Amino acid sequence: MVSKTEETQLSNLENQVDNGGGGAWEFLCLVRKLKVRRSEKVLKHGLSILRDPKNRSSLGPDEWTLYEQVAIAAMDCQCLNVAKDCIKVLHKKFPESKRVGRLEALLLEANGSWEEAEKAYSSLLEDNPLDQAIHKRRVAMARAQGNMSAAIEFLNKYLETFMADHDAWRELAEIYVSLQMYKQAAFCYEELILSQPMVPQYHLAYADVLYTLGGLENLQTAKKYYASTIDLTGGKNTRALFGICLCSSAIGQLSKGRNKDDKESPELQSLAATALEREYKQIAPDKLSLLSTALKSLKVSA
Amino acid sequence: MGGESRFDISQNAYVKLVLHALKHKSSPVNGVLLGRVSPQKDVVEITDSVPLFHSHIGLLPQLEISLILIEEHYATKGVNIVGYFHANERFDDYELGSVAKNIGDHIYRYFPQAAVLLLDNKKLEALPKGKDRSPVMQIYTRDASRIWKLAGSEGSSQLTIKEPSANVVLLDYISTEKWKDIVDFDDHLDDISKDWLNPELFK
Numbered sequence: 001m002v003s004k005t006e007e008t009q010l011s012n013l014e015n016q017v018d019n020g021g022g023g024a025w026e027f028l029c030l031v032r033k034l035k036v037r038r039s040e041k042v043l044k045h046g047l048s049i050l051r052d053p054k055n056r057s058s059l060g061p062d063e064w065t066l067y068e069q070v071a072i073a074a075m076d077c078q079c080l081n082v083a084k085d086c087i088k089v090l091h092k093k094f095p096e097s098k099r100v101g102r103l104e105a106l107l108l109e110a111n112g113s114w115e116e117a118e119k120a121y122s123s124l125l126e127d128n129p130l131d132q133a134i135h136k137r138r139v140a141m142a143r144a145q146g147n148m149s150a151a152i153e154f155l156n157k158y159l160e161t162f163m164a165d166h167d168a169w170r171e172l173a174e175i176y177v178s179l180q181m182y183k184q185a186a187f188c189y190e191e192l193i194l195s196q197p198m199v200p201q202y203h204l205a206y207a208d209v210l211y212t213l214g215g216l217e218n219l220q221t222a223k224k225y226y227a228s229t230i231d232l233t234g235g236k237n238t239r240a241l242f243g244i245c246l247c248s249s250a251i252g253q254l255s256k257g258r259n260k261d262d263k264e265s266p267e268l269q270s271l272a273a274t275a276l277e278r279e280y281k282q283i284a285p286d287k288l289s290l291l292s293t294a295l296k297s298l299k300v301s302a
Numbered sequence: 303m304g305g306e307s308r309f310d311i312s313q314n315a316y317v318k319l320v321l322h323a324l325k326h327k328s329s330p331v332n333g334v335l336l337g338r339v340s341p342q343k344d345v346v347e348i349t350d351s352v353p354l355f356h357s358h359i360g361l362l363p364q365l366e367i368s369l370i371l372i373e374e375h376y377a378t379k380g381v382n383i384v385g386y387f388h389a390n391e392r393f394d395d396y397e398l399g400s401v402a403k404n405i406g407d408h409i410y411r412y413f414p415q416a417a418v419l420l421l422d423n424k425k426l427e428a429l430p431k432g433k434d435r436s437p438v439m440q441i442y443t444r445d446a447s448r449i450w451k452l453a454g455s456e457g458s459s460q461l462t463i464k465e466p467s468a469n470v471v472l473l474d475y476i477s478t479e480k481w482k483d484i485v486d487f488d489d490h491l492d493d494i495s496k497d498w499l500n501p502e503l504f505k
Binding site for chain 2: 205
């Protein structure tokens with residue numbers, strides 16, 4: 001997950017490099033650090049460094065990291081020959097390396113040779129059964145073949161051992177959401193919030209899932225988590241503000257005719273509506289009247 | 303009376319949806335179709351489209367808010383939501399998944415002649431090689447039976463593109479990486495200065 005500042009930093013660097021302003025190596029390092037997927041750019045700029053012997057040697061030991069990064073980017077762009085060449089270079093330099101072995105198996109995956117890739121990963125796992133990256137490749141392969149139940153099974157097993165792997169919990173949650181298994185997705189977000197309570201994205205995702213599940217109790221809890229998201233983001237999260245309005249409206253609908261003992265205080269929703277209108281007025285004024293009408297239809301007044 | 307209509311999609315609506323799918327190659331994407339029934343009542347004219355999301359497509363809050371805002375905007379132009387577009391995550395997945403069906407069902411409730419369009423990756427890939435003028439999408443319609451049926455090429459539920467050279471235009475945009483300029487609702491929610499109407503896209 002990348003913050004807005006990091007995203008801006010990355011875009012700026014990317015534009016700079018694209019327009020011939022240099023900084024290719026910094027860009028590639030940042031992509032690696034943020035673990036984002038910019039395969040076409042990585043391939044283009046990485047290759048231009050690698051193909052120039054002067055640039056290459058000035059990298060020192062980082063040269064091999066670059067070969068690895070470019071190999072993976074090449075596979076993502078289906079430039080398998082480039083990937084093969086990079087891997088060959090790495091194999092020559094590090095003949096016994098498990099890391100290179102992983103790349104070779106990844107190449108099999110990219111080719112669609114699932115069985116061979118599976119064999120390669122299994123043998124790599126024999127020597128190192130706790131290799132997290134390989135376990136995750138198995139999940140990725142299942143997902144790539146559309147075998148969602150296997151992906152879920154592998155991920156759950158993985159998480160029994162590596163329960164602190166937040167990326168894995170998020171991946172599992174996303175798979176559950178795509179299969180409309182919202183209760184299970186909620187459980188994943190609960191785990192994430194427990195271990196990292198200050199990360200607003202988890203609060204937001206949890207609220208979204210609860211809202212989707214529906215029912216008065218879930219809606220009330222969703223509202224709380226939209227509120228905590230707003231708290232953690234200093235009121236700047238548009239999705240959470242909308243979430244409050246949606247929840248209030250839905251809760252209002254469900255509570256019609258029930259006893260009004262636990263009637264919601266209208267302050268939170270009007271605060272959210274005001275915040276939204278203020279935001280739109282400042283940043284997207286042409287959409288302001290549309291927003292106001294929408295909020296009115298949700299019976300949420302500013 | 304579903305399954306009996308013809309659907310005619312405008313070039314802009316069509317191109318927008320495909321470019322959106324190309325911008326987010328590694329995730330599923332979706333969009334809504336806007337239009338009206340022709341005065342003769344035999345054709346549903348899809349005049350515009352709005353790309354919606356490229357993440358967490360199965361979640362309700364963002365879908366609900368987007369539909370409210372979109373419907374409100376287009377109602378003032380006498381146009382309403384007439385269908386839904388979906389592109390699956392995987393290249394070789396031709397199934398209309400449950401999320402797409404559910405959203406389609408929701409739209410059907412308001413517009414019984416609604417169509418669900420599914421991106422056809424094979425056709426998209428083959429575009430540069432041939433002179434195919436037909437849209438790179440499969441079209442599904444349903445009736446009261448709750449089953450979304452894939453329309454056959456000779457069937458009455460046909461999808462045609464209004465402008466015959468739309469695929470040529472699409473290929474041109476692809477070669478200039480025009481998909482980079484597409485803004486969807488996800489982008490808007492992350493940064494409301496981004497306009498999901500994409501007003502400058504085809505200028």
